[in-house]
Amino acid sequence: MALNPSGTPSPRRHMIPAALVAVAVLIAAGAAIATTAAYFELRPSGPPAPGTVAVTDDLGRTVNVPVDPSRVVVLSPNIVDSMVRLGLRERVVGVDCESAAFGGLTGDYSPAQITSWNLTSALCVQVGPTLSVEDLLNKTPQLVLTSTIVSLSDIEEISSTYGIPVVTLAPATLGGIVVDVELLRTIFPSAPGAELVGELQRSIANASALSSALAANGTAFPTVLLVYYVTPAASPSPGYWTFGPGTFGESLVEAAGGVGIAANSTVAYPELSGAQVLAADPQVLLYGTGFGLDLSTYQGAPDWGNLPAVTAGHDYPIDSTLITEAGPTMLLEGLPQLTALLHPGA
Amino acid sequence: MGAPAGPSPAVPARLLRRFGRRGRWAILLLGGTALLAASAFVGPVAIPPETVAAVLLHEVSGGALAPQPCGPLPLASAVCQSRIEIVWDVRLPALLLAAIAGAALGVSGATLQGVFRNPLADPYLLGLSSGAALGVAALFILKVGVAEANIVLPFLAFAGALGTGAIVLAAARRASRSVETLLLTGVAISNLLSAVMLVLVLSNPIGSLQVTFWLLGGLGGATWARDGIALGGVLVAGGILSLYGRELNLLQLGPEVAQSLGLQAARVRTRLLFLASLATAMAVAFTGVIGFVGLVSPHIVRRLLGGDYRVVLPASAFVGGVFLLVANDLALLALPTSELPVGIVTAFAGAPFFLALLYRRRRAVPDGGMP
Numbered sequence: 219m220a221l222n223p224s225g226t227p228s229p230r231r232h233m234i235p236a237a238l239v240a241v242a243v244l245i246a247a248g249a250a251i252a253t254t255a256a257y258f259e260l261r262p263s264g265p266p267a268p269g270t271v272a273v274t275d276d277l278g279r280t281v282n283v284p285v286d287p288s289r290v291v292v293l294s295p296n297i298v299d300s301m302v303r304l305g306l307r308e309r310v311v312g313v314d315c316e317s318a319a320f321g322g323l324t325g326d327y328s329p330a331q332i333t334s335w336n337l338t339s340a341l342c343v344q345v346g347p348t349l350s351v352e353d354l355l356n357k358t359p360q361l362v363l364t365s366t367i368v369s370l371s372d373i374e375e376i377s378s379t380y381g382i383p384v385v386t387l388a389p390a391t392l393g394g395i396v397v398d399v400e401l402l403r404t405i406f407p408s409a410p411g412a413e414l415v416g417e418l419q420r421s422i423a424n425a426s427a428l429s430s431a432l433a434a435n436g437t438a439f440p441t442v443l444l445v446y447y448v449t450p451a452a453s454p455s456p457g458y459w460t461f462g463p464g465t466f467g468e469s470l471v472e473a474a475g476g477v478g479i480a481a482n483s484t485v486a487y488p489e490l491s492g493a494q495v496l497a498a499d500p501q502v503l504l505y506g507t508g509f510g511l512d513l514s515t516y517q518g519a520p521d522w523g524n525l526p527a528v529t530a531g532h533d534y535p536i537d538s539t540l541i542t543e544a545g546p547t548m549l550l551e552g553l554p555q556l557t558a559l560l561h562p563g564a
Numbered sequence: 565m566g567a568p569a570g571p572s573p574a575v576p577a578r579l580l581r582r583f584g585r586r587g588r589w590a591i592l593l594l595g596g597t598a599l600l601a602a603s604a605f606v607g608p609v610a611i612p613p614e615t616v617a618a619v620l621l622h623e624v625s626g627g628a629l630a631p632q633p634c635g636p637l638p639l640a641s642a643v644c645q646s647r648i649e650i651v652w653d654v655r656l657p658a659l660l661l662a663a664i665a666g667a668a669l670g671v672s673g674a675t676l677q678g679v680f681r682n683p684l685a686d687p688y689l690l691g692l693s694s695g696a697a698l699g700v701a702a703l704f705i706l707k708v709g710v711a712e713a714n715i716v717l718p719f720l721a722f723a724g725a726l727g728t729g730a731i732v733l734a735a736a737r738r739a740s741r742s743v744e745t746l747l748l749t750g751v752a753i754s755n756l757l758s759a760v761m762l763v764l765v766l767s768n769p770i771g772s773l774q775v776t777f778w779l780l781g782g783l784g785g786a787t788w789a790r791d792g793i794a795l796g797g798v799l800v801a802g803g804i805l806s807l808y809g810r811e812l813n814l815l816q817l818g819p820e821v822a823q824s825l826g827l828q829a830a831r832v833r834t835r836l837l838f839l840a841s842l843a844t845a846m847a848v849a850f851t852g853v854i855g856f857v858g859l860v861s862p863h864i865v866r867r868l869l870g871g872d873y874r875v876v877l878p879a880s881a882f883v884g885g886v887f888l889l890v891a892n893d894l895a896l897l898a899l900p901t902s903e904l905p906v907g908i909v910t911a912f913a914g915a916p917f918f919l920a921l922l923y924r925r926r927r928a929v930p931d932g933g934m935p
Binding site (some may be wrong): 241317318319347348349350351353356357358371375379380509 | 605653655782785899929
């Protein structure tokens with residue numbers, strides 16, 4: 219008891235337990251009306267309504283989406299790539315952008331993409347550092363297509379609070395890219411570009427055939443470090459960022475007839491130290507360029523100049539968009555380029 | 565019991581005193597509501613003021629005061645719907661959450677400064693916020709389901725804040741009255757908790773993405789439901805805390821004097837820390853870690869209204885709410901097309917304030933001890 223030396227009971231005596239009960243009741247009441255709130259798991263959709271189709275996205279969620287929507291916000295370059303190649307560019311009313319401090323549109327899209335896909339800042343929906351729900355709603359979309367760039371709680375908020383279906387397309391393999399394009403064809407049955415799926419399948423088949431032929435000839439597959447970013451040697455935690463198991467990057471190297479040195483990593487996107495790369499001794503080193511990255515950036519990585527692949531001249535630049543964006547262009551342009559670099563004579 | 569010595573009330577306080585107690589609170593409440601409404605006009609999407617006003621009036625009055633939900637401007641149905649959603653379902657919940665979280669941090673900061681008799685105490689600097697953050701991070705990693713998340717989240721944040729508070733309290737008791745020891749204890753605990761959080765984050769890549777988004781802080785995740793939960797907890801914690809102004813005044817006289825006047829200092833301090841942890845947890849659970857609000861707000865109040873904790877506690881809640889609202893507005897005005905996390909703005913304002921305070925104290929008390 220607080221201010222009562224005589225020991226007379228004070229009304230405050232029961233305040234703490236009462237407060238706890240009150241908090242519990244208030245929280246429970248709030249949670250009861252929290253039909254829109256979520257952090258991790260997403261609720262399944264009900265049966266599809268007329269004019270909608272049920273699709274299962276890359277998160278395993280079944281989502282009811284309108285058939286042939288005319289206003290779509292696309293929050294990932296690889297999906298914009300698919301939309302453009304399917305002839306659906308005019309339906310894209312919003313794309314992902316970084317905040318102005320991080321480059322806006324150019325933070326997520328290369329100059330070539332901005333030009334060829336006719337992207338303007340008017341399309342911007344800020345996703346970094348956090349999603350701007352205002353930007354998104356301002357585009358009045360009927361559908362949102364996103365990768366894992368958007369958190370699950372945001373997906374839940376968009377879909378349940380505002381009734382806008384959200385489909386996540388984040389393929390983990392090259393085959394997954396084809397699956398996602400087929401899924402888009404389900405949503406947009408009237409889309410031109412029907413031959414795209416066939417082209418993608420042929421690209422994978424060609425690479426697979428080449429690999430099989432090389433294996434049959436007894437050609438050894440080179441060990442490869444496909445690096446998309448480096449932390450400079452001068453920083454506290456320097457290293458090479460690459461692709462581990464279960465990622466499209468690792469799948470890309472394998473399809474191109476190489477063996478990624480991080481294929482046995484316990485992390486999907488590991489950062490390897492200079493010592494680890496030296497120990498793995500990759501025969502070929504491929505580094506992504508663009509978005510402010512060039513050879514000089516990579517030369518700042520630990521032990522770059524000591525790597526045998528570099529001293530032997532087996533280090534090659536490759537457009538970052540071809541190795542980090544799991545869309546049709548990765549299959550149609552990135553895979554052939556990688557194959558040619560790893561097996562020049564084939 | 566009279567109020568402890570403090571800065572004499574400034575002009576705003578003298579003006580306010582012309583009104584009765586109810587009048588003063590009515591003025592503050594009206595001012596706060598006006599700021600809240602005005603803040604709804606600021607956002608990344610440029611919406612004409614008449615549309616914002618129409619949406620607010622329409623939603624508040626159920627259409628009685630503004631029959632057209634988006635005002636007189638001709639808007640397509642989908643566009644009008646998006647305007648309603650932006651103003652009513654995005655902006656207003658975020659603004660309310662700013663006010664609620666700011667109030668929680670303000671009252672928590674005032675309480676901690678009183679409990680520790682230390683003007684540099686703050687839920688952020690003492691590690692309470694980090695403790696709450698660790699609790700929330702554990703929830704992310706544990707993958708609690710949709711239905712349970714909103715219920716479990718505040719409790720875990722509370723447990724984390726309370727555990728940290730207990731450690732800090734024990735350290736403060738052992739560390740006599742040294743300011744540096746108390747602050748360094750808070751810093752050390754914060755760092756330790758951050759390391760634990762990092763381990764949790766690294767152990768789960770998917771969960772880590774969630775934690776990263778959340779740790780950026782801010783008001784983007786606000787919904788009416790979350791506002792309701794946070795408001796409930798803050799009303800309970802803040803309401804009870806505001807009844808402890810007299811005891812906090814006594815504590816400022818020193819534990820021995822307070823004891824001789826019949827105050828069971830240890831018990832009161834424990835209760836106050838418990839309630840301050842609850843208030844902090846309610847803020848952290850839904851906004852992430854936002855620093856310095858709890859430090860700055862009580863100091864503003866003391867300069868304006870004096871050092872009586874019966875006034876300082878509720879007024880710090882009010883100022884904290886206003887502070888976070890203004891910080892949010894500044895963030896939006898500074899970078900209109902970017903949603904700058906509000907924690908960055910509070911850090912820009914709070915860190916220099918903290919340094920100035922520390923510098924003044926060192927000039928007043930060269931050994932760094934309590935004056």
